[in-house]
Amino acid sequence: MRSYLKHYIDGAWVESEGGTRHDVINPATEEPTAEITLGTAADVDKAAKAAARAFETFSRTSVDERIALLERVLEAYKARAGDMAEAISLEMGAPVSLARTAQVGSGIGHLMSAIRALREFSFEETIGNSLVVHEPIGVVAMITPWNWPLNQIVSKVAPALAAGCTMILKPSEEAPGCAVIFAEVMDAAGVPAGVFNLVNGDGPGVGTALSTHKLVDMVSFTGSTRAGVLVAKNAADTVKRVHQELGGKSPSVMLDSADPAAAVKGTLFSVLMNSGQSCIAPARLLVPESRAAEVTAIAAEVMRATQAGDPAEEGRHIGPVVNKAQWDKIQGLIAKGMEEGATLETGGPGRPDGIETGYFVKPTLFSGVTNDMTIAREEIFGPVVTIIPYKDEEDAIRIANDTDYGLSAVLFGDADGVRRVAPRLRAGMVYVNGGQPSPDLPFGGYKQSGNGREHGKFGLAEFMEVKSLVGALA
Numbered sequence: 001m002r003s004y005l006k007h008y009i010d011g012a013w014v015e016s017e018g019g020t021r022h023d024v025i026n027p028a029t030e031e032p033t034a035e036i037t038l039g040t041a042a043d044v045d046k047a048a049k050a051a052a053r054a055f056e057t058f059s060r061t062s063v064d065e066r067i068a069l070l071e072r073v074l075e076a077y078k079a080r081a082g083d084m085a086e087a088i089s090l091e092m093g094a095p096v097s098l099a100r101t102a103q104v105g106s107g108i109g110h111l112m113s114a115i116r117a118l119r120e121f122s123f124e125e126t127i128g129n130s131l132v133v134h135e136p137i138g139v140v141a142m143i144t145p146w147n148w149p150l151n152q153i154v155s156k157v158a159p160a161l162a163a164g165c166t167m168i169l170k171p172s173e174e175a176p177g178c179a180v181i182f183a184e185v186m187d188a189a190g191v192p193a194g195v196f197n198l199v200n201g202d203g204p205g206v207g208t209a210l211s212t213h214k215l216v217d218m219v220s221f222t223g224s225t226r227a228g229v230l231v232a233k234n235a236a237d238t239v240k241r242v243h244q245e246l247g248g249k250s251p252s253v254m255l256d257s258a259d260p261a262a263a264v265k266g267t268l269f270s271v272l273m274n275s276g277q278s279c280i281a282p283a284r285l286l287v288p289e290s291r292a293a294e295v296t297a298i299a300a301e302v303m304r305a306t307q308a309g310d311p312a313e314e315g316r317h318i319g320p321v322v323n324k325a326q327w328d329k330i331q332g333l334i335a336k337g338m339e340e341g342a343t344l345e346t347g348g349p350g351r352p353d354g355i356e357t358g359y360f361v362k363p364t365l366f367s368g369v370t371n372d373m374t375i376a377r378e379e380i381f382g383p384v385v386t387i388i389p390y391k392d393e394e395d396a397i398r399i400a401n402d403t404d405y406g407l408s409a410v411l412f413g414d415a416d417g418v419r420r421v422a423p424r425l426r427a428g429m430v431y432v433n434g435g436q437p438s439p440d441l442p443f444g445g446y447k448q449s450g451n452g453r454e455h456g457k458f459g460l461a462e463f464m465e466v467k468s469l470v471g472a473l474a
Contacts, residue, residue, distance in 0.1 A: 002034040002087075004176060007043055007200060008183040010050035011193025017042035019201070022173055027093040027320040028311050028358040034091065036176050039201035044168070044209035047197040051139040051166040052215045054194025059136045059164045066162055067118055072189040073161070074111040077154075080185050081108075084150060087177030092146050093319040093359070094274060095311045102273070106439070107154035107182075110455070113439035114158035117457040131469040136164035137241065138217030140463060141210035143203070143231065144179075145223045146172035146322055147277040147381075152222045152245075153179055155443070155454050157186075157196065160220075163463040168197045168216070170206045174322055203227055211235045218243065218463070222279075224379075225405075225448045243462055244450035245279070245443070247379045248407035251400035252282035253421065255393070255413030258433075260291060263412035264298045266434045268385060270410070272306055272363060275318045276382040277326075279449075280408040280429070280437070284369075284376060286396050289389040296367045296387055300345045303385070306363040308352045320359040321382055327359040330382035334364055337375040342366040342386065371399045379405070393421060401426045406446030428453070 005021070006013040019037040026033040061069075084107075085099040094103055125132045140160050144152040149171060160167050171179035183198040199206050207227075211219055211234035218241040221231045225246040232242045252270075254263040264285070271281045287295045311319035321327050334349055347364025361382050369376050369386040376386055390396040400409060401424075409427040411418060412434075422430045428445040429437075437443065442453040452462050 001032055002177060004034060004036045004180040004200065006037070007039055007047070008187070008196075008198040009043070009047045010197065011187070016040060017046070019043065024091050024174065024176060025323060026090050027322055030357055030359070034177050036173065036200045038173065039199040039206045041205070041209040043199050043201070044206055044213060047168045047199050048139060048213045048215040050194040051168055051197055054192060055136075055138055055166045058166055058192060058195050061164060063118060063123075066164065067115055069189065069191065070111060070115050070118070070158065070161060073186060073191070074108065074115070076185045076189040077107060077111060077182070080181050084178040084181050087181060088149060088175060089311045089319075091175040091177050092149065092322045093311050095313070095315065095317060095319045097314050097316070098273065103148065103150055106148065106151035109439040110151070110154040110158045113456050114162045114460065116440070117159065117460045118162040121457055121460055126473065129471055129474040131472045133467050133469060134461070134464040135467055137463055137465050138165060139215055140165050140167045141213070141216045141219045142167055142169045143207050143210065143219065143221045143223065144169065144171050146174035147274065147279070149175045150178050150182065153182055155439070155459065156220045159454075159459040160463045161191075161195070162460055165463050166195045168199060168210060170199055170201055170210060173200065173202050176200050203230075207231065208234055212238065214238050216240060220462075221245070228450065243452035245445070245452075245454060246407075246448060246450040247405055248279045248281070248445065248449050249284065249377065249379050249403045249405045250280055250282040250408045250410065250427070251284045251286050251403075252410035253286045253396050253400055253412070253425070254288070254295065255396070255411070255417040255421065256288045256291070257414040257417050258412035260295050261298055262434065264295055265302060266412065267410060268299060268302050271385055272318055272383050275321050275361065276380065276384060277321060282408070282410040283380060283385050285385055285387050286390050286399055287387060289391060292367065292387065292389040296345060299365055299385065299387065303346045303363040303365045306383070308355060308360045308363070318363070318383060321361055322359070324359060326381065327361065330361050330380060330384065333375055333378060333380050334384065337366050337369070337373065337386070340373045340375070341368070342373060342375060343368040347384070371402050377403065393417075397421060397424050404448045407449035408445065
């Protein structure tokens, strides 16, 4: 079993002040795979003071210095890619093939995007006889989830570093191993002491301490809407900026002009690839009433062909969900869908056939779903897809927008249909005809999916304050 019992604070690995030991469970075996120390408010205070001291000098570094630093981080990151992929697979259950490519690869994309954005960013603008400048916001607390652990870590760390901020990272206690290795990457790259700090812990302990600490100028949080609300409330007393990327219940709208096979396969691939554990997973598939039977048949075939298996093995199978609590939640929602009258086409309760151990979920498809059903409204975060028929385009738009969330949407159809429908979808991102996320495009949502944007120049701007130097050029 791997031991990650120390925190990384002020350029050194240090013992926790009063922390408690915590087992990290492998969801495929239900056995411990690592151990960490859940930190304390004292650990957070030490890290915050280190970050505040480091900010005094790091905030004044030049763009060229920060580009060179990010390039060193990128090279050190690539050198540890295999170690990080293995940790992700063991701790949150992503098949090792996915962990090596999409999971670890996303971090490479975000580092490269931050370097490009920093090279091109305009830090000064002249307005009349005054100067408007962008400056690093200060000490940033980063609270990241377990489902795409490196993606969310690097999408915050890279632009914050580019902006000249200092930071304290609290990764999820469910998947902390890759974060510890990432701290080793930062150390190997020569990131100055105090600029990057890592304090392991849980939300009620370390998360609350970070959100309330007076030396923290900003909290960048990715996780559930419920937890995001608590972070914002905790941060309110110190009036710090809170950036939130929260839950989703994304629709995939198949217009009548779309190729049904392409729409179904594109939608289901996006849901299944991380066992449904993606905030942008388009788990509500909206189809014309007249084509519902056709689409259901195609979707059922894809779901039945999807295999679950050992994440340590290479292949295109799906792995388990992250823990027992998540497995229990998904099982409860599958049962609720059956109880409320949705038609179970394939999958259903329990583990896949032949699997006795691990938090594996059957790829599950429901048809005949209406948007008032629980499975259409709550974020399931598992390999479960619901097919919702609609009457016409207006009905499709109404159903797609009838959600508390607005992170993303997927749209399949011809050019005219896309022009009509895409602007009316209340979501921060609309993926058109198989379009894929890019580290250069803004990422974030409407409504209870959060506020602010990550990635590229948009993410870089999030970690800055804007200052007016009035009359400076007179």
